[in-house]
Amino acid sequence: MLDTILTFVATLLVAVFAMIMLLAGVETWNGAMIEPLLLRRTLLLLIPIAGIGLAFLRARRSLRKARAKREPADSCENARSAGQARPAADLARRRTKAAGRDVAAQMVAESQARAKRSDDAHRAKIRAHVERKAPPTSDAGRAAIALAARACLAIRHVFPPRHPQRSMSFFGSVPLAPDDLDWPMIHNRKGLLEPLTFMGQVDLGALPDGPARSLLPAHGYLYFFAPMSGNFDGDASHFVVRYVEGKARKDWGPQHNPGFLEPIDGAENARYRYPWLTWHDKPEKVYPRFYPRIEIELGWLEDVAEVEEGDPDAGDGFPWEVAKQRRRQQLVAFHGAPVSWNDALSAHAKPTDRLWIPFEGFPTNRRTADVLLGYLKSYIKEETIGIKARLDTLPARFEDPEGSRLSALLERYAQFEKDHWRIFQLATTGEAQRGNALDENQRTELLALLEELRAGALPEGVLERHYMHKRLPMVLNEWIARAAVEGAESALTDPDGIAQLPDAVVEALRYRHSVLRDPDFSKNGSYAQHQMLGRGVAIQDAAELMAPEHILLLQLRWDNALDWHMGDAGAAQYWIRPADLAARRFENTVLTFESH
Known part of the structure; x- marks a missing residue:
């Protein structure tokens, strides 16, 4: 600051002296004072003012230079000061971050703890249900069991499907229910909660x-739900039924499962059931999770009583033969006449010297x-992998x-796919487009x-390959047959799609949807029937063990149209x-699985 003051004073003195000398020089040059006198006085007044201005400018410039010289030193000093303070600041910052991490870790731990408590509670609920001690069956209960066994x-x-569907009773697809439907989820063998597969629903008000x-x-x-993915143990036989009271409301709709549903029969078996999907990079992501939707009707069939003497039909044969005949008559009255196998859509004995076109x-359609x-894409993928491995x-x-x-x-395989890239695009259409009809160019x-x-x-x-007929071109007719069936079934689910099918094709599909099939039914009376109540079919020992204390709420048998193998x-x-x-405690229903 002292340097600035000295600069100001020195500049002022020099400037004033210089301007006075300049004025004196001008007057000496003229040989007289500057006229008029007012001008001379004005110039004398301006000399100190101009000197002060010049001194101020010079002093300010000097001050700026001094500050510029001090800034690096101040920066170094600040850096040294900051260096001394940084450990404390860093420590505080680290403590803040650590506290944040502790809070996050605590939140994660609490979330995991809640999930574990919920998981343990779910396990305990299942275990308590499995191990619960049921009270002895009362006389009223035994009367109900006897009543249920006398009729189913x-x-x-x-079939053929009605459009629009008129009933809320159907198999397959997803439930039509309120949004708060409690979809059963059971722990699988890996200890993870997994939703069960939806099998069907029944409108009790329409019975x-x-x-x-x-x-x-x-x-x-x-x-009704069932553990169809193959990932479960015995606990999945419990909590398999849900009951919703009242009537359907306008806010009901299709309810999809709350978690990731595994493929039907599991991913390993699905590759054999749906071999045309294995060409995908991750076929387990595209294997079906739901069965096809099929509307159902229910009707009463009474248990055939013993044929006593005096019965009008007593003379038609032995009592058991008469009872069997009456049973067949009831079955035919409800299910219709037995249907024989129709090979119109079968690859059996179809020509190979020309392209077989089923109808x-x-x-x-798509x-x-x-x-x-x-x-075809799966076949090419398999062959390509085999060639590369060799x-x-x-x-x-x-x-x-x-x-x-x-x-x-x-x-050759790569070139083949490149040459037919346009038609191969049809294999990448979404599920919603698969019922769409092909145009004439696509079909050709x-x-x-x-x-x-x-x-x-x-x-x-x-x-x-295990069988030579699985190679091209021998396997082509099998592909065509399966595609014809799948495409025809898909067309039947759409009101516009039915028009794509000749009547002969619809009749060929009837066998897949029929309970009574010849020659088995006419020959020995065998059939596989879905039913509610009645007597359960005895396959091993479940029906005999459960029947004395339980009522058969529902029985599902194998079904080609639904792709149920059981x-x-x-x-x-x-x-x-x-x-x-x-008491309408349908959550206490127990599921048994048996097969030959």
């Missing part, structure tokens, strides 16, 4: 009057194309003649592709104690 509600498919109608609620809906208008092209075993793949041959095969192009395959457009397969022609049976049925 037989179930049949509505016809009959001998045991009083046992079931007058209104409401029953929803006029084939291929019908579903048909999806299956056909899926088979190439990897060759020590000198580029010099070896076998390596050259296999490399040429890879190029797809038939041309099938003819190329029949004529041997692809090279002979190198992959070792093991080897087995049955899924839902059993409930009469006291639980009377």
Whole structure:
């Protein structure tokens, strides 16, 4: 600051002195004082003012330079000061971060603890239900068991399907229910909660009057679930039924499962059930999680009583023969006449010297194309993987003649897919588009592709397959047959799709939807029937063990149209104690699975 003051004073003195000397020099040059006198006085007044201004400017400039010199020093000093203070600041910052991490860790720990408590509570609930001690069956309960055994509600498919669907009773698809439907979730073998597969629902208010109608609620809906993914143990046989009271409301709708539902029968078995889907990079993501939806109807079939003497039919044969005949008459009256196998959509004995076209208008829709092209893409994928695996075993793949041959095969497969890329796009359509009809160009192009395959457009397969007829072109008719069935079934679910199918195709599908099938039914009376109440079919010992204390709430048998196998022609049976049925405690229903 002192330097600035000295600069100001020195500049002022020098400036004033210089301007006075300048004025004196001008007057000496003129030889007289500056006239007029007012001008001379004004100049004398301006000399100190100008000096002060110049001194101020010089002093300010000097001050700026001094500050500029001090800033680096101040920066260094500040840095040294900050360096001394940084450990404390860093420590505080680390403590703040650590506190934040502790809070986050605490929140995670609390969330995990809540999840574990919920998980443990769910396990305890299941275990308590499994291990609960049921009270002895009362006399009223035994009367209810006897009443339920004397008659059953037989179930049949509505075929051909009605459009629009008129009933809230159906198998497959997803439940039509309120948003708060409690979808059963059970711990699988990995200890993870997994939703069960939806099997079907029954509208109790639409049930016809009959001998045991009083046992079931007058209104409401029953929803049946089952552990179909193959990932469960015995605990999954409990909590498999849900009951919703009252009538359906306008805010009800399709309810999808609350978690990730595993493929039907599990991913490992699904690759054999849906081989046309294995071409996907992750086929386990696209395997079906739900069964196809089929509307059902229910009707009463009474247990046939013993034939006594004096009975009008007593003379028709032995009592058991008469009873069997009466039973058959009831079955035919409800299910219709037995249906014989129709091979119109079967690959058996179909021509191989020309392209087999199952019916006029084939291929019908995107579903048909999806299956056909899926088979082909999966076949190419399998062969390509097999060729690459064989190439990897060759020590000198580029010099070896076998390596050259296999490399040429890879190029042929790649070129084949490139040449037909447009038609292959039909295999990537979404589920919502699979019922759409193919246009004439798509149908023509797809038939041309099938003819190329029949004529041997692809090279002979190198992959070792268990059966020679699984190679192209021998396997082509099997692909066509499966695609024809899948496409026709898909068309039946759409009111516009039915028009795509000839009547003969609909009749060929009837066998898949029928309970009574010849020659088995006419020959020995055998059949596989879904039913509510009545006597459960005895396959091993479950029916005999459960029947004395339980009522058969529902029995599901194998069903081609629904793709239900139930093991080897087995049955899924839902059993409930009469006291639980009377109190509407359907959550206490127990499921048994048996097969041959």
